[in-house]
Amino acid sequence: MRLFSYAIVVTVVAASSGLLAGCAGFGVHRIDIQQGNLVTQDQLAKVKTGMSRNDVKNALGTPLLQDVFHANRWDYYFTNEQGTQYGPFGRETQKYHVTILFENEKVSRIDGQASPLEILTGGGDRRALPNALPPGAPPPKQ
Numbered sequence: 001m002r003l004f005s006y007a008i009v010v011t012v013v014a015a016s017s018g019l020l021a022g023c024a025g026f027g028v029h030r031i032d033i034q035q036g037n038l039v040t041q042d043q044l045a046k047v048k049t050g051m052s053r054n055d056v057k058n059a060l061g062t063p064l065l066q067d068v069f070h071a072n073r074w075d076y077y078f079t080n081e082q083g084t085q086y087g088p089f090g091r092e093t094q095k096y097h098v099t100i101l102f103e104n105e106k107v108s109r110i111d112g113q114a115s116p117l118e119i120l121t122g123g124g125d126r127r128a129l130p131n132a133l134p135p136g137a138p139p140p141k142q
Contacts, residue, residue: 036078044114072102
């Protein structure tokens with residue numbers, strides 16, 4: 001009888017530890033999350049003080065943030081979260097933020113950190129914007 005109860009206890013402990021190990025999450029797939037505009041150091045090197053807004057848009061693309069209350073500031077944010085070998089217990093995060101400040105519709109200051117590499121796949125050259133004004137916009141000051 002004692003041997004029988006010992007066998008039951010061993011079986012229950014083995015079964016419960018096997019079930020708990022299945023809940024550990026090491027086999028769970030976590031997707032990579034990319035958000036924002038990736039600006040590389042090569043792209044940022046093309047932006048110089050004195051450039052127009054249209055030239056900056058051609059070089060970096062449309063900014064992620066164009067604040068109504070800070071019309072002379074463009075922000076380019078990028079975050080990339082990747083799952084690690086530790087499953088749900090680890091995430092690697094890359095964050096880059098570039099700020100372009102304008103005075104009189106020209107670049108006055110460039111702040112922030114750009115990505116050292118092109119980490120997005122399927123890149124290529126950015127589409128250039130035509131050097132035209134939107135309908136009803138005042139002509140640029142010379």
